[in-house]
Amino acid sequence: MTGCATSLGSTRSGTVPRTEGIEQPELLVGALPIVGAAPLHLAAQEGLFQQAGLNVRLQQVASGAFAVPELLSGKLDITFSNYPSLIQNFAGGGPARIIAEGSRAAPDNFAVVAESDSGLNEAADLAGKTVGVNAFDNVATLTTNAQLQTAGIRPDQVRYVQRGFPKMTDALLSGDVDAAFLPEPFLSAAEVQHGVKRLVDPTAGAAAQIPIDGYGALAPLIEKCPNTLRAFRSALREAQRRCQNPSTLRTVLQRDLKIDERISAVLSPSRYPLSTDVTSLQRVATLMELFGNLQAPLDIGPMVIAA
Template sequence: MKVRRRVAAATALLLAAVAGCDSGTSTGSDSGLEKDTVVVAALPLLDVAALHIAMARRMFQAEGLTVKVQPVAQSLAALPALQNGQVDVIAGANYVTFLQAHAQGTLKLKIIADGAAQAPRFMRLLVAPDSPIRTPADLAGRTVAVNILNNIQSLTLNEILTAEGVDPSTVKYRAVPFPLMDKALAGGDVDAVHTGEPFGTVIERRLKARMVVDGGGPPVTGLPVSGYVSSAEFVTKYPRTAAAFQRAIEKAQALAAADRSAVERVLPSYAKVDEQTATALTLPGYPAAPDAARMRRLIGLMVKQGLLKADIDPAGLIFTPAAR
């Protein structure tokens, strides 16, 4: 499905998500920022742990910022709000979707900070305990659930299958939202689910599901998954504000990468997992900053698999603030 169609379908969700949320146009008196309030649309994913760490540890306040978080179910649902200025930043934005939006002219994308990168077992392909599927080769002709068709899950799984000598075109993908994957697998609606955390751990526990493919293993380990994105208009109009937000997030990203307990402490507050589950989850990578080489790798895979028609120079997408 084209990005424009998905944007149209998400408009109704968007209106509910941003209702009552002001755009934060107030000016900081002493901070030197163009405005001191940033509205962030955020998904309830492990990808955005740094956002909540930064809020809990007053890292934004240290930069002179007030951050208002507006929860959304899908990052795409917040795209129209980003375009019209109701939202300043989308946290946990799926890079595949937003790179497509940029390529199609729907959004002039700017990446402010990285969110998550692939790590072993962060994504995983699971089957029922009595499934005959034992190896990647057994997936030929089978139906695999993914959260969104033609996106990061199928992109990475296709690359893994190719490395294993399996033709990805023999796999049938079906869109199933993450929270419904356990029911789809238990009911036999799909043969396997390719899911991410925290859903992978929950499904393994609830159904005694088996992992057949490590969706974060080689050859996709380290591949960028999501980030904190905005528009070129926002960073051009509010460069010091964007830079302050970037500094706070990157400090929190470094803390998330270095101290697992910092992530575990914030997860129950926004990701709907209890403290016990939080300690069992497999975390993604938390890159310190966006990296053009890693983004180029993702873009190359998208072009290879037909998710982008042409190459994009990632260096022009990454927000680089002027020296303070």
């Protein structure tokens, strides 16, 4: 971790107060190389966690769905994850809790795409097709199902297959899948480099501005280490604030996530909230119940650890 400026320029705009009495200064945090996690990478790269009194190491995970088992096993102290994976654990009586929001959907953050000559043009065309997603029963399937329903297509009329985002475009181009769910930066990269076309925005309509991902920890850590949690959220909040600046975000995407300048210049940025909104997060659980990911209504208020 370093706070040094790079050739891309500094993103500094404030400091993080040091938190006293930190119970666990060493943290291993699960991370993903996607736009929603940009503030986490900024905080680690520019020493914001150090300013707060923490030594944070980032561990890349394949998806939020894979990160939650790592969290539950104790291999991670905190993880970035999609909300459905965290909520499913909580609904089953598990110890996962939401400690901070990561990002909320903005227009064009995500798309289900196909090759330009595929003959597919809209959500209704996906009936009977194979759609690549990074994990089952997560934000990808949840939001896509919402758009399929609007188009009069049942979710069981689409065959979802699991492919990691870094290999998703290759799966599409090889014919392994007919269509693919892509977030930024993979979405803009596929458009710029391969000319794929968008069939549907999964986070439009009923899913507009829906919370996408956030940070989870286990109840025992939260209970035993309140100052640790306070320090983590303080540093993350400053990073979230900085990443609301488009110039700062582009710097982080190029420097920390190694995204090509052409891609970072055209991609659609996420929304980075500075506080946790339980009412907004409840929308995720409501959609999960609608599509059978939850068997009964769930009040997620008790699982959200507000700042």
